[in-house]
Amino acid sequence: MTRRATAFGLAACLWLWAPGFAGADVTLTVTPLRGGRDIDFGNARSMGPEGEPAPAMDTLQQVQVAVNSTTTNRYQVFIRINDRWRNLAGEELPMENVQFFISDAGAGATVRFPNPTAMALGEQEILQSDQSEAFLITFIVRVPHGQQAGDYRTTLSFRVVSQ
Numbered sequence: 001m002t003r004r005a006t007a008f009g010l011a012a013c014l015w016l017w018a019p020g021f022a023g024a025d026v027t028l029t030v031t032p033l034r035g036g037r038d039i040d041f042g043n044a045r046s047m048g049p050e051g052e053p054a055p056a057m058d059t060l061q062q063v064q065v066a067v068n069s070t071t072t073n074r075y076q077v078f079i080r081i082n083d084r085w086r087n088l089a090g091e092e093l094p095m096e097n098v099q100f101f102i103s104d105a106g107a108g109a110t111v112r113f114p115n116p117t118a119m120a121l122g123e124q125e126i127l128q129s130d131q132s133e134a135f136l137i138t139f140i141v142r143v144p145h146g147q148q149a150g151d152y153r154t155t156l157s158f159r160v161v162s163q
Helices: none
Strands: 006-017 026-032 038-047 058-069 075-081 098-103 122-129 133-142 150-162
Touching: 026 150, 058 075, 058 150, 122 133
Parallel strands: 006 150
Antiparallel strands: 006 038, 026 058, 058 133, 075 122, 075 150, 098 133
């Protein structure tokens, strides 16, 4: 009898970019709630020990985003996913299996993704405001049955633009 289990880990590296200089009117800080600079989803299973489908499992991770604004000028916060989630063998995790949403923003903020939405390649505006804000971004990963084992990685970057 052959026993087979498939597990893999997911991580996303964070890069921050806030245009301007030390005396900028708007600054951006992104902090994973667990871990260092990586958002590490840990190990998840797509198959059980006998190769049977594992129960659907969502793995969550959150980051705290803080924007400090010293003016009343409107600003925008953007997230960019630079590449598909891939393991070292080049296998991809389907983009529709990685979702995110924004929560806990202030009443004056315009949130673009209040409900779980599949991540898309490229840059997306996620929030607008004209005052200092702190909010959470929750990332949800659903492992599809039969997904190839491995460490899947991509790079996410954030930037803020003052108008």
